[in-house]
Amino acid sequence: MALRFYNTLSQRVEEFLPARDNTVRMYTCGPTVYDYAHIGNFRTFTFLDILRKWLRASGFRLDHVMNITDVDDKIIRNAVAQHKTLGDYTETYTKAFLEDCATLRLERAERLVRATAHIDDMVGAIERLGARDHTYTSDGSVYFRISTFPEYGKLSHNDFSGNLAGARVDVDEYEKADARDFALWKAPKEGEPFWPSAIGPGRPGWHIECSVMAIKYLGETLDIHAGGVDLIFPHHENEIAQSESLTGKPFARFWLHAEFLMVEGQKMSKSLGNYYTLRDLLDRGYQPEAIRYLLASAPYRKSLNFTFDGLKSSAIAIDRLRNFKLRLETDQYPEGVDEPLMARTAQASQAFSDSLDDDLNTAEALAAVFEYVRDANSAMDSGEFRAGNAAAALQFLGRFDSIFDVLRPTVASGEISDTEIDRRIAERTAAKKARNFALADQVRDQLLGQGIILEDTKSGVRWKRKSS
RNA sequence: GGCGCGGUAGCCAAGUGGUAAGGCAAAGGUCUGCAAAACCUUUAUUCGUCGGUUCGAUCCCGACCCGCGCCUCCA
Numbered sequence: 350m351a352l353r354f355y356n357t358l359s360q361r362v363e364e365f366l367p368a369r370d371n372t373v374r375m376y377t378c379g380p381t382v383y384d385y386a387h388i389g390n391f392r393t394f395t396f397l398d399i400l401r402k403w404l405r406a407s408g409f410r411l412d413h414v415m416n417i418t419d420v421d422d423k424i425i426r427n428a429v430a431q432h433k434t435l436g437d438y439t440e441t442y443t444k445a446f447l448e449d450c451a452t453l454r455l456e457r458a459e460r461l462v463r464a465t466a467h468i469d470d471m472v473g474a475i476e477r478l479g480a481r482d483h484t485y486t487s488d489g490s491v492y493f494r495i496s497t498f499p500e501y502g503k504l505s506h507n508d509f510s511g512n513l514a515g516a517r518v519d520v521d522e523y524e525k526a527d528a529r530d531f532a533l534w535k536a537p538k539e540g541e542p543f544w545p546s547a548i549g550p551g552r553p554g555w556h557i558e559c560s561v562m563a564i565k566y567l568g569e570t571l572d573i574h575a576g577g578v579d580l581i582f583p584h585h586e587n588e589i590a591q592s593e594s595l596t597g598k599p600f601a602r603f604w605l606h607a608e609f610l611m612v613e614g615q616k617m618s619k620s621l622g623n624y625y626t627l628r629d630l631l632d633r634g635y636q637p638e639a640i641r642y643l644l645a646s647a648p649y650r651k652s653l654n655f656t657f658d659g660l661k662s663s664a665i666a667i668d669r670l671r672n673f674k675l676r677l678e679t680d681q682y683p684e685g686v687d688e689p690l691m692a693r694t695a696q697a698s699q700a701f702s703d704s705l706d707d708d709l710n711t712a713e714a715l716a717a718v719f720e721y722v723r724d725a726n727s728a729m730d731s732g733e734f735r736a737g738n739a740a741a742a743l744q745f746l747g748r749f750d751s752i753f754d755v756l757r758p759t760v761a762s763g764e765i766s767d768t769e770i771d772r773r774i775a776e777r778t779a780a781k782k783a784r785n786f787a788l789a790d791q792v793r794d795q796l797l798g799q800g801i802i803l804e805d806t807k808s809g810v811r812w813k814r815k816s817s
Numbered sequence: 818g819g820c821g822c823g824g825u826a827g828c829c830a831a832g833u834g835g836u837a838a839g840g841c842a843a844a845g846g847u848c849u850g851c852a853a854a855a856c857c858u859u860u861a862u863u864c865g866u867c868g869g870u871u872c873g874a875u876c877c878c879g880a881c882c883c884g885c886g887c888c889u890c891c892a
Contacts, residue, residue, distance in 0.1 A: 357821095360821090378892080380892085381890090381891090386892085387892085389891090389892055390892050391892085392892070393892040394892080396892095421890070422890075423890095502820095505820070505821085505887075505888080506820060506821075507819070507820055507887090507888070508819085508820090525889095528889075529889080530889095531889070531890080532889095532890085554890080555890045556890080576892065577886095577891080577892030578821080578822080578886060578887075578892080579886065579887060579891050579892060580887095580891085580892070581820095581821085581886095581887070582820085582887055582888065582889095583887090583888085583889060583890070584890070584891095587890090606892090607892065608822065608823090608885090608886080608892095609822090609885065609886060609892075610892080611884090611885070614884085615884095615885095616884095616885065616886085643829090646829080646830075646839095646840080647829080647830065647831090648830095648831080650822080651822080651823075651830085651831095652822070652823065652884095652885065652886085653829090653830095654828095654829065654830090656828075656829070658828055658829075658841075658842085659828080659829050659830095659840095659841085661841080662828080662829065662840060662841035662842080663829090663840085663841085665840085665841065665842095666839095666840050666841070669840085669854095672853095672854060672855080673854095673855090675854090676854075676855080704831095710831075710832095712830055712831045712832095712838085712839075712840095713831055713832080713838075713839085715830095715831090715839065715840075716830095716831065716838050716839035716840085717838090717839085718839090719838095719839055719840065720838080720839070723855095723856085726854090726855055726856065727855085727856060727857090729855080729856095730848090730855060730856055731856090781850085784850080786850060786851070789850090789851095790850095790851070790852085793851095793852080793853095802853070802854095803852090803853075804852085804853050804854055805849080805850095805851095805852080805853075805854095806853095806854075806855095811854090
C-alpha cells in the first residue's frame with residue numbers, strides 16, 4: 350500500500366512521494382527557546398520523529414531542517430529581565446531542548462538552524478518583498494501587506510476577503526494598515542537588542558525566519574512542512590504569503606499538523622496545575638520510554654489524552670513487548686521453521702506497514718504488533734515455534750522498534766553489573782538443585798531489591814532489569 | 818460568530834454501510850517448589866442525543882448537546 354498523508358492544504362488524504370530524487374525535503378517548526386519544552390511540545394516532536402523514521406523505512410532519504418527560534422518577544426523580555434545577552438539566555442534552553450530530545454530518542458534533523466544566524470538572509474528577503482510592493486514601513490517596522498496576496502487563507506481555509514477593508518482597532522503597539530498584516534521586521538523599543546540593517550535597526554518578526562531558512566536549505570518548494578495545529582494560523586499561513594510572494598511557487602506540497610495534547614481530560618495550562626515539562630515527569634520517576642510510547646500511541650491527528658494512568662499502562666505494555674523479545678532470545682527452539690507461523694509473521698509485518706502507510710496510524714500499527722505477540726507466545730507455549738520463526742519474529746520486532754524505539758531500557762548508572770548478576774544466579778541455581786528453596790528465594794529477593802527480576806523457564810533462568 | 822478536530826467498555830484508544838482492533842485495569846482458570854512470564858475464558862446487543870436516507874448506520878445526511886484548538890506571534 351502506498352504511503353499517504355492528510356494534507357491540511359487540500360483537506361484530503363493524498364499519496365505521498367517526494368518531488369525529486371527520492372529525497373524528502375522537510376521543514377518543521379522547532380521550539381522557541383525561552384523555557385523548557387513541555388509534553389505538549391513533545392507530542393508534536395514525537396510525531397515528527399515517527400514521521401522521519403517511517404519516511405526512511407519507506408525508502409526515502411531525508412533532508413530535514415528544523416529551526417530554533419532564538420529571538421522573539423518572550424526571549425527578549427526574559428533575557429532583559431535577567432540581565433543576560435540573548436545568546437546566553439537562549440543557549441540554556443537550546444541545550445535543554447536537545448537533551449530532552451535525546452532522552453525521548455528523537456532523532457536530530459539533518460540541519461538545525463537558528464534564526465539569529467540568518468538575520469542577513471531575512472533582511473535580504475524583506476528587501477526583495479519590498480521591491481515587489483508586498484511591504485510597507487510604519488514607525489520603523491516593516492509589515493507584509495496581505496492584500497497583495499489574494500490566496501491568503503488557503504491553508505487555514507479562512508475567507509478574509511470581507512475583512513480586509515475595514516481595519517479593526519489595533520491592540521498592538523505597532524501601527525498597521527490592516528489588522529491582518531504582520532510584522533516582517535520590528536523596530537527596537539527602548540532597551541531591546543537589535544540588529545542594524547539596510548531596512549533600519551530592528552529584529553525579525555516570527556514568520557520570516559521559517560520562510561527564509563526553508564528556502565535557503567531546501568529550495569523554493571518543500572515536500573513536507575509540519576508542526577502543531579496551532580501553527581496553521583497565523584504562522585504557516587503567513588509563511589505561505591511571504592514565500593510564495595517571493596518565489597511565485599507553492600511553498601510546500603504537503604502540510605502536516607499534529608493535534609493537541611490534553612492532560613487528564615483537560616487542556617494543559619499552568620493555571621490548572623497540569624502543565625508538565627519532560628523534566629517534571631522524569632522527576633516523578635516515569636521512564637522516558639513510557640512517555641515516548643504514550644505520545645506515539647495515538648495517531649497524530651487525534652487529540653491525545655495524556656494521563657498518569659496512561660503512563661503506567663504504557664510502561665507495562667512496553668514490558669510485555671520486552672518480555673516477548675527476551676523470550677525469543679533466551680528460549681531454546683528446535684531447528685527449522687513452521688511455515689504457517691512464518692506466514693503469520695509476514696502478515697503481521699504487512700499489517701504494521703499498512704497502518705503506518707495510512708497517515709501514520711500508530712494505534713493500528715501497535716495493535717498489529719500486540720496481536721502477533723499473543724499468537725507467537727501461544728505458539729511457543731504449544732511447542733510449534735522453531736528457531737527460524739524466532740529469527741523472523743525478532744526481525745519483525747526490530748522493524749517495530751526502529752520506528753517506536755521503546756524496547757531498549759534507559760539504564761541508570763551505578764546499577765549492578767551483568768557478571769555479578771550471573772554469579773548470583775549461579776548461586777541460586779545451586780541452592781535450588783539442593784532443594785534449598787529458602788536460600789534460592791533469598792537470592793532472588795536480594796536481586797529484586799537491586800532492580801533485577803529473575804524468571805525460571807524450561808530453558809533455564811533468565812533475568813531482566815526492572816523498568817518501573 | 819467563522820474555520821478545524823473530537824465525543825466508542827472502568828481508563829487509554831483503533832475502526833468499518835452488514836453487524837465493535839489493541840493496550841491497561843478487573844474476575845476466574847492452566848502452568849509453576851513458590852514466583853515471574855505466558856496462555857485460555859469472562860468484561861460495549863452497543864459506539865453523545867434526536868431525527869432522516871438505506872434491506873441494513875457507530876460509520877452517510879440534518880439538528881441539537883458537550884469537549885478541544887485557531888481566529889495577531891501558543892506544539
